[in-house]
Amino acid sequence: MHELTVRQGTACTRLSFEGTPILADLLAEHGFPVQRPCGGRGKCGKCAVEVSGCLSQPTAAEVAAGARLACQTTLLGDAQVTLPEAPERARIELSGEASFRPLAPVSGRLGLAVDIGTTTLAARLLELSTGKTLGQAAMLNPQTAVAADVMGRIGAALEGKLALLQHQILQALEALLNQACQQAHRDPAEVDVLSVAGNTTMLYLLTGRNPESLSHAPFEADCLFGQETTLLGRRTLLPPCMNAFVGADITCAVLAAGQCLEEGPSLLCDIGTNGEIALWKDGVLYVTSTAAGPAFEGAGISCGCGSIPGAIDQVSAENGALQVHTIDEAAPVGVCGSGLIDAIAALLQLEIIDETGAADEDEIPLSGGVSLLSRDIRAVQLAKAAVAAGIDTLLETAGVAPEALTHLSIAGGFGSHLRVASAVAIGLIPSSLAQKVRILGNASLTGACRLLMDAAAQSSAAEIARRSQHVSLGGNPRFNHLYVEHMLFPEQE
Amino acid sequence: MDLHQISLKLQAGKAKDVKALVQQAIDEGVPAHEILEKGLVAGMNVIGEKFKNNEVFVPEVLVAARAMNMGASLLKPLLAAEGVKATGKVCIGTVKGDLHDIGKNLVKMMLEGKGLEVIDLGTDVAPETFINTARDEHCQLICCSALLTTTMGAMADVVEAAKDAGIRDQVKIMVGGAPVTEAFCKQIGADAYTPDAATAAEVAVQLCSK
Numbered sequence: 176m177h178e179l180t181v182r183q184g185t186a187c188t189r190l191s192f193e194g195t196p197i198l199a200d201l202l203a204e205h206g207f208p209v210q211r212p213c214g215g216r217g218k219c220g221k222c223a224v225e226v227s228g229c230l231s232q233p234t235a236a237e238v239a240a241g242a243r244l245a246c247q248t249t250l251l252g253d254a255q256v257t258l259p260e261a262p263e264r265a266r267i268e269l270s271g272e273a274s275f276r277p278l279a280p281v282s283g284r285l286g287l288a289v290d291i292g293t294t295t296l297a298a299r300l301l302e303l304s305t306g307k308t309l310g311q312a313a314m315l316n317p318q319t320a321v322a323a324d325v326m327g328r329i330g331a332a333l334e335g336k337l338a339l340l341q342h343q344i345l346q347a348l349e350a351l352l353n354q355a356c357q358q359a360h361r362d363p364a365e366v367d368v369l370s371v372a373g374n375t376t377m378l379y380l381l382t383g384r385n386p387e388s389l390s391h392a393p394f395e396a397d398c399l400f401g402q403e404t405t406l407l408g409r410r411t412l413l414p415p416c417m418n419a420f421v422g423a424d425i426t427c428a429v430l431a432a433g434q435c436l437e438e439g440p441s442l443l444c445d446i447g448t449n450g451e452i453a454l455w456k457d458g459v460l461y462v463t464s465t466a467a468g469p470a471f472e473g474a475g476i477s478c479g480c481g482s483i484p485g486a487i488d489q490v491s492a493e494n495g496a497l498q499v500h501t502i503d504e505a506a507p508v509g510v511c512g513s514g515l516i517d518a519i520a521a522l523l524q525l526e527i528i529d530e531t532g533a534a535d536e537d538e539i540p541l542s543g544g545v546s547l548l549s550r551d552i553r554a555v556q557l558a559k560a561a562v563a564a565g566i567d568t569l570l571e572t573a574g575v576a577p578e579a580l581t582h583l584s585i586a587g588g589f590g591s592h593l594r595v596a597s598a599v600a601i602g603l604i605p606s607s608l609a610q611k612v613r614i615l616g617n618a619s620l621t622g623a624c625r626l627l628m629d630a631a632a633q634s635s636a637a638e639i640a641r642r643s644q645h646v647s648l649g650g651n652p653r654f655n656h657l658y659v660e661h662m663l664f665p666e667q668e
Numbered sequence: 669m670d671l672h673q674i675s676l677k678l679q680a681g682k683a684k685d686v687k688a689l690v691q692q693a694i695d696e697g698v699p700a701h702e703i704l705e706k707g708l709v710a711g712m713n714v715i716g717e718k719f720k721n722n723e724v725f726v727p728e729v730l731v732a733a734r735a736m737n738m739g740a741s742l743l744k745p746l747l748a749a750e751g752v753k754a755t756g757k758v759c760i761g762t763v764k765g766d767l768h769d770i771g772k773n774l775v776k777m778m779l780e781g782k783g784l785e786v787i788d789l790g791t792d793v794a795p796e797t798f799i800n801t802a803r804d805e806h807c808q809l810i811c812c813s814a815l816l817t818t819t820m821g822a823m824a825d826v827v828e829a830a831k832d833a834g835i836r837d838q839v840k841i842m843v844g845g846a847p848v849t850e851a852f853c854k855q856i857g858a859d860a861y862t863p864d865a866a867t868a869a870e871v872a873v874q875l876c877s878k
Contacts, residue, residue, distance in 0.1 A: 216846075330817055390818040391765035392792045466768075531681035531731050553725035560727075649767030650791030658770075659734050662727045663681075 177229075180255040181207060198226065198256065199245035203320035204339075207258060210474075215246035215322070219475055222246050228254025272431070272621045275306035278629040281412070283367030285309070287352055288623035290424060291373030291381060292316060293325055293448055294472060295588065296347055297620050300355035300366070306628050310358035312351045317343040318380065323469065324448060325376045329386045332379075341383040348381075349407055369411040372623040374422030374449075375399070378413060381406070394419040401637055412626050412633070415640035420464035425451045427622025428586040429639050430632060432615060435460060440575045442566065442608075445587040445619070446471060450562040453643075454569045460639060461573045463646040465565030470558040471512045471589045476551045478541075480509030487541060488592065490517035492524045499542040507543040513592035518547060519555055520600035523664055530664045532556050556662050559603045564657035565648060566605065572646050582611040586618035602665045669693050674707030674739065679714055681731035683738045690739040700746035704783065708736050708743075712781030716866035726774065729865065733777035740780075754785035756876025759801045760811040761789030762845075763822035768815035771845055771865070775811060778869035784876065795822070795829035802830075802839045808876045811868070812858075814845040823848070824856040840875040844868055 179201060181188045190205050199209040199222055210221040217236025222245040229252030230243070237247050245256075280286075280303040289298045293316060300310040318340050322328045332340055348371075356363045371381065378400050379386040388397040400423060401415025414423040414430075425445060429435060434443055440456035448469050454461040473479030473486075480486050485508035489500035497518075501507050510518060518541055519528070528534045532552050540546045570577060583604060585593065591614055599609045615621070625632040648654040669692060677685040686708075693703045715732045718724040758779055762772050769791045779786050787805055789797055798810050810830070814820040823843050830836045840859040843852070853861035860875065862868040 326816065333818065391816065392767050392819075394767070532727055533680065550725055553727045556727040647767070650762070650769050652790075655769070655773055659730045662730050662734075 177250065177252050177254075179250060179253070181205075181258060182255070183207070183258040192250065195249050195251055197246065198224070198248040198250055198254075201250065202245060202256075202258075207320075209245050209320055210323070215327075217244050217247045220244065221474070224248075224259075225257040226254060228252065230254060272624070273308045275301065275624055275628040277304060277306040279631060280304065280306070280628050281368050281410075281626075281630065283410070285356075285361060285366045286368045286370065286627040287355060287366050288370045288620055288627055289348060289351060289372070290427075290617055290620040290623060291344065291371060291377040292424070292588075292619075293328075293374065293377065294319060294323075296351060297617055298351040298355050299620055299624055300359055300361070301624060301627055303368075303627060309361060310355035312354035312358070314347060314351065314354075317347050323474070325374065328380065329376060329390050332386050333390060337380070337383060337385065340380045344377075344381050345407065352407065367409060368627065369406060369409050370414070370623040370626045371406070371411060372414055372422075372424045372427040372619045374424050375416040375419055376422070378416065378423060382413070389419050399640065401640060414623065414626060414633075414636045417460075417462055417640050417643040418645045420449075421451055421453075421462040421643070421645065424619035425453060425462065426636050426639050427620075427626070428584075428615065428618035429453055429455075429460065429622070430625055430636050431618040431621035432584045432586070432613075434584065435635075435639055435642065437581065439581060440573070440579060441581050441584070442569075443584040443586060444562070444566070444590070444604075446562055446585065446589050446593075446603075447587050448472060450565055452562075452565050452569050454573050454575065456573045456575055458642060459573070460643045461569050461646050462643050463565055463569055463648055465561045465648055467558040467561045468554065470515070470551075470554040473509065473511050473515065475554050476510065476515060477548045478509045478545045478551070479515070480511055482511045482588075482592070483508070485509070486511040487514040487518070487545060489594070490514055490521045490541065492521040495525065497521055497525070497541060501542075507541070507545045509545060510541065510547070511592075512589045513594065515551075515555060516601060516603065517594060517597045519552060519664075520597035522547075522552075523600060523667055526667070528552060528664075530666050532662075532664060555601070556664075559601055560658050560661035563602055563604070563661040564654055567657045567661070568648060568651060568654045569646055571653060577605040577607045580608060580611065582613055583608045584613045584615050584618070586615045588617065590614060591616050600665065602661060602663075606665070669696055669698065671698070671703060671706040671710075674703065675711035675714065678708060678711030678732055678735045678739070681728065681735055683731075683735040686735040687738045687742065690742050694742065694746065700743045700750055701752045704740070704743055704747065704752075708739050709781060709783055712736055712778070716778055716781065716869060720864060720866040729774060729777070733781060736777075736781055755783045755873060756809065757785045757787070757805065757807045758809040758811055758872060758876070759787040759789055759798060759805065759807045760813070761793035761798065762791045762813045762815070763819055763826065764792055764794050765819040765822055766814050766816055767791045769813070771815065772811075772813040774865040775813065775844065775868045778865040779811075779872055782869045782873050784869075784872060795825040798826050799829045799833045799835065803833065803835055807839060809840045809842060809872055811842045811844070811872065814843075814848060817847045820845065820847050820852065823852075823858065827857050840878075842868065842872065842875070
């Protein structure tokens, strides 16, 4: 038995362990979240720590990073690690509709609607008789400590960590419930029913279901939910997923947007690590999911950060120079997703980078020691190309010209702060839609609320899922062509 | 004309310029294989080398390859008329169960950038499809890609299928993708593992010329 001493700020914790665990795994098991946007492959450097004691030799990745990385270091005996102080909690998107008409609410006193995102969790406490929001709560998804992305978590579940992942999310759910009740000065025992949206994988892990069918082609989910179950001893609604890639979160977002109630054709996008896109036309909901990577969430970007004080969240080009705004107008500490898009749009406008993404300098200073590197610009190119090519592929498949769309709804936290003009300038969304954008906020959470407040919404959700048709992008030659075309930025006018 | 200009424009990803310069070279009577070698392939070699050294990233490679394809499309009929043969023939695909083909596409572009003829079998490719294509099309090399730990095992099936079909001594097998390692390559009896697309193209040329 060996001991790891963990110092964080003024706190000191001793963890005992057996065998030779990877440092990041041991920390994660004991509730010290370790950022692993690269999936623990030693590539992103986000888990750099100060560690000493009985350790493995630095790996090639650690030598390259010039630091010990928690995901690469194996503990061979007693050791001491100093972790960065817990980061200030990032702002998590809770916006969306705040009150609902109780058309035919499910029976009970209070209901909790939850959106389980791959990265963040958000919850809203509703009084079922009135449809009023009494409280809300948000936190990071604790499963990120095991793996940052969906595939990483599926892999972990298949390697025997399914119970751990389920335990983590149930615990988080209970914490959200208590937090929201505390805020509302209500007793958690009054919460009779839950409505939980999330992508397909998140619902598998929540219900402890083996995600083997989600791990390889043909990627046919063996369960799409759209059912009731019992979680935390309460009746729980699990809305239907559309397929392995497009989950109940998107069903709920489409429900919240009322997309399938309109004539159309219209488009809905939820832009995050995965970009989910839904196109409604003539009674068919064409849906797809495109791998944007974590760049829009500020991960994998050298100066990237969440929406924390000091994050550069707005950049513009004025009189030939960059103008920068930070959250709470604090000293700049990094760039969050919306600031990143703005920065690139401004750099294109100033012709500091050209349409291929090339710049004369490898490092472009933004403000107060925060700089964009050329590899950051490249990461954004990959991300925006995946989303833009996904949109184009869906439009082509359904035979819809972008000009014919009545509107584009943008759901999700990243989209809520996105400036449309910048998104158009970098080619993330088609220019013809610039005037037709609706920002929905956390539409998945809004949809989950609707399910609690209106019994008819449950059949609407089932109908949305039934009318969905998946358009596969992997191995789609048209998508591959468009992906390369969209790697370029639009020519500046 | 100076074919080096084509190489420079290709490296910068300026597809329209590459196309115009290739057309100009053709009009000036420069043999197509010379334009290909000294212009396009030379440019892709520089990009490949920089990619290997982490000096450029995936988007630059894709954009440069796009420029290469624009120029190469003008040269294709002329190369055929000149009787120029490709330096080798390769089939490539992601293995059964795997739909993630961005890495595979990148390797394909780099292989073409080396002047190899590439048959793209796409995604979720069954072992027998690799084997039948290699046999019927006389490929010297099979390239298998996998992004998932759950699907990389299918690479071993390709090696086994080549043995069963009795063509293992006629065809080389290369493997790659995020979870694949040198040790895994040895373990399943494949011929080569490469960590990136540029190295893959170099090794492919070596294996094809053996």
